[in-house]
Amino acid sequence: MPSIKHRGWAERLSCEISAAWAIAKKDMRIDYLKPNIIVSGIFFPLFMFLAFALGKNTPPGTLIPGLISITLLFSASSIEPVSIPIERRVKTFERLLAAPISLNSLVSGESLSGFLYSLGIACLPLAVGIFIFGTPIVHAPALVISMILTAFCFATLGTLFAAYPTENVGEVMSILNTVRLPLIFISGVFIPISAMPQIGQNIALISPLTYGNDMIEYAYTGKSLFSPVLDIAALVIFILIFQITANYLYKKFNE
Amino acid sequence: MQAIEVSHLIKKFGSLTALNDISFSVGEGETFGFLGPNGAGKTTTIRILTGVSRPTSGTAAIFGHDIERDKIAARQSMGIVSENSNVYDDLTAWQNMIFSAELYHVGRKEREEKANELLRKFELYDRRDDKVRGFSKGMKRRLTLAIGLVNSPRLLFLDEPTSGLDVQSNLIIRDVISDLVLEGVTVFLTTHNIEEANVMCDRVAIINKGSIVAIDAPEALKKTIQSVQSIEFSFEHNSANQLDELSHLPMVNEAQKAGDKFKLYTEDPSEVINAVVDYAQMNKLKIVSIATLGPSLEDVFIRLTGLQRGEGIHAID
Numbered sequence: 001m002p003s004i005k006h007r008g009w010a011e012r013l014s015c016e017i018s019a020a021w022a023i024a025k026k027d028m029r030i031d032y033l034k035p036n037i038i039v040s041g042i043f044f045p046l047f048m049f050l051a052f053a054l055g056k057n058t059p060p061g062t063l064i065p066g067l068i069s070i071t072l073l074f075s076a077s078s079i080e081p082v083s084i085p086i087e088r089r090v091k092t093f094e095r096l097l098a099a100p101i102s103l104n105s106l107v108s109g110e111s112l113s114g115f116l117y118s119l120g121i122a123c124l125p126l127a128v129g130i131f132i133f134g135t136p137i138v139h140a141p142a143l144v145i146s147m148i149l150t151a152f153c154f155a156t157l158g159t160l161f162a163a164y165p166t167e168n169v170g171e172v173m174s175i176l177n178t179v180r181l182p183l184i185f186i187s188g189v190f191i192p193i194s195a196m197p198q199i200g201q202n203i204a205l206i207s208p209l210t211y212g213n214d215m216i217e218y219a220y221t222g223k224s225l226f227s228p229v230l231d232i233a234a235l236v237i238f239i240l241i242f243q244i245t246a247n248y249l250y251k252k253f254n255e
Numbered sequence: 256m257q258a259i260e261v262s263h264l265i266k267k268f269g270s271l272t273a274l275n276d277i278s279f280s281v282g283e284g285e286t287f288g289f290l291g292p293n294g295a296g297k298t299t300t301i302r303i304l305t306g307v308s309r310p311t312s313g314t315a316a317i318f319g320h321d322i323e324r325d326k327i328a329a330r331q332s333m334g335i336v337s338e339n340s341n342v343y344d345d346l347t348a349w350q351n352m353i354f355s356a357e358l359y360h361v362g363r364k365e366r367e368e369k370a371n372e373l374l375r376k377f378e379l380y381d382r383r384d385d386k387v388r389g390f391s392k393g394m395k396r397r398l399t400l401a402i403g404l405v406n407s408p409r410l411l412f413l414d415e416p417t418s419g420l421d422v423q424s425n426l427i428i429r430d431v432i433s434d435l436v437l438e439g440v441t442v443f444l445t446t447h448n449i450e451e452a453n454v455m456c457d458r459v460a461i462i463n464k465g466s467i468v469a470i471d472a473p474e475a476l477k478k479t480i481q482s483v484q485s486i487e488f489s490f491e492h493n494s495a496n497q498l499d500e501l502s503h504l505p506m507v508n509e510a511q512k513a514g515d516k517f518k519l520y521t522e523d524p525s526e527v528i529n530a531v532v533d534y535a536q537m538n539k540l541k542i543v544s545i546a547t548l549g550p551s552l553e554d555v556f557i558r559l560t561g562l563q564r565g566e567g568i569h570a571i572d
Contacts, residue, residue: 015360018357018360019357019358019360021357022354022357022358023358025354026343026346026350026354029345029346029350030343030345030346090339090341090344091337091339091341092341092342092343094307094337094339094341095335095337095341095355095358096358097307098305098306098307098330098335099330099358099359100326100327100328100330100331100358100359100360101327101358102327254307254308255308255309
């Protein structure tokens with residue numbers, strides 16, 4: 001059997017992409033296509049959003065960008081922190097770690113499934129906005145790009161937190177939620193960033209949700225705090241940081 | 256080229272030294288047993304050889320590929336069958352096979368052919384579309400082994416392949432391993448069943464407290480402790496209180512009762528045979544069978560690891 005080292009880089013890349021896709025398919029079959037996961041993916045962000053948004057004197061259609069943002073945040077980052085500790089417990093994760101693939105492919109494959117799941121779930125508030133409230137989309141390409149980048153960013157964040165070396169799902173989720181829940185309050189989803197005190201505005205700059213939500217707002221309203229180019233650049237930088245950190249942690253924790 | 260080449264491997268976890276400068280090699284086509292008590296360093300060694308864990312110092316190479324620098328090429332030529340039957344319960348047997356083949360970059364046509372062939376060989380073909388959740392322990396074990404072979408590995412890591420299995424699964428797995436050996440596949444075997452290692456392995460290494468204490472062919476190892484011989488016999492009417500009396504016969508170092516047989520360890524078998532015959536006559540017992548036995552691989556294992564019989568001999572991992 002020819003070793004991968006002696007194959008061309010293009011073939012090697014193809015192998016890595018195929019392996020990442022195989023991991024994503026496996027996750028979708030095992031975790032994401034279960035009815036309870038889909039239902040919780042839809043209702044958890046919806047109820048959380050309604051809890052904070054109801055009572056505000058604003059037309060319901062204007063709430064759609066925020067609902068899409070937190071749906072992407074919660075659905076993309078929720079499943080890997082559950083599935084990876086379970087895979088550690090039943091020792092199937094060891095199978096992935098010992099496979100002839102790079103850690104990059106492993107992390108990307110795990111994130112890819114969360115990304116696809118999240119995009120699918122986020123289509124529901126998008127459809128509600130279009131077909132029920134008639135919420136206009138000003139820049140459709142910006143919406144597509146922002147949803148893709150935001151979903152991938154938070155899917156990678158979920159995979160990053162799942163690197164914590166435990167077989168206990170609760171441990172990972174508690175750590176993740178201490179980061180994830182504050183994000184929705186400091187990222188302009190409920191309170192515009194411009195209306196926050198200076199310290200809040202400064203903290204908002206280090207939240208990836210700020211840029212994802214800002215660009216989704218831009219897609220719906222044509223207005224945004226930052227330019228769409230800056231939002232895209234920030235999200236790409238966050239994805240790279242999460243990916244590199246996840247690679248490092250999976251390697252470190254398995255030594 | 257050696258299938259496995261390990262040189263001065265050291266692994267430390269904080270102040271604990273899990274592997275203390277171990278070196279060994281495994282030739283291509285060889286069946287190599289790796290035995291040791293709990294916590295001896297077997298799992299750590301396998302994790303390093305499969306590239307899951309990194310050594311503190313030293314090197315390991317698989318078919319010439321350094322497991323640190325050329326990890327992916329090294330892994331491509333190996334199959335791994337872990338002790339835990341780590342298959343996905345929520346996938347079907349077929350999906351498990353195909354997923355693993357995809358991870359090992361087996362082409363589409365080849366992986367389907369291989370999955371069909373292996374599921375038939377392991378008598379799982381009729382259940383290929385069933386979720387693994389409903390499989391018995393033996394079926395899961397067979398599937399784990401089938402998955403480990405899906406990339407046609409040149410080197411197979413087998414961790415406790417037949418531990419706790421039903422007879423049918425045990426026979427199938429042993430037959431397949433025998434076939435693999437005939438095909439020239441190198442097998443690195445860890446097992447609780449020392450007799451299994453004795454029968455299957457060309458050479459065995461015994462690891463204890465992070466160091467390899469012996470490495471040789473099973474028969475060569477047995478020759479090193481010829482002083483540990485035993486007499487195995489059975490009376491027509493056995494009783495448990497005979498064991499205590501037999502253990503006090505002259506030249507008997509240790510006495511055991513297993514089923515309807517007694518086993519007396521000694522350095523002088525002829526003297527003990529005479530004593531047993533005298534004991535039988537004195538107690539009006541009829542000897543049904545009697546045989547002298549040389550040292551077993553288990554005896555070697557116990558001698559080298561310092562374990563006591565009955566406390567962990569069958570609980571090594």
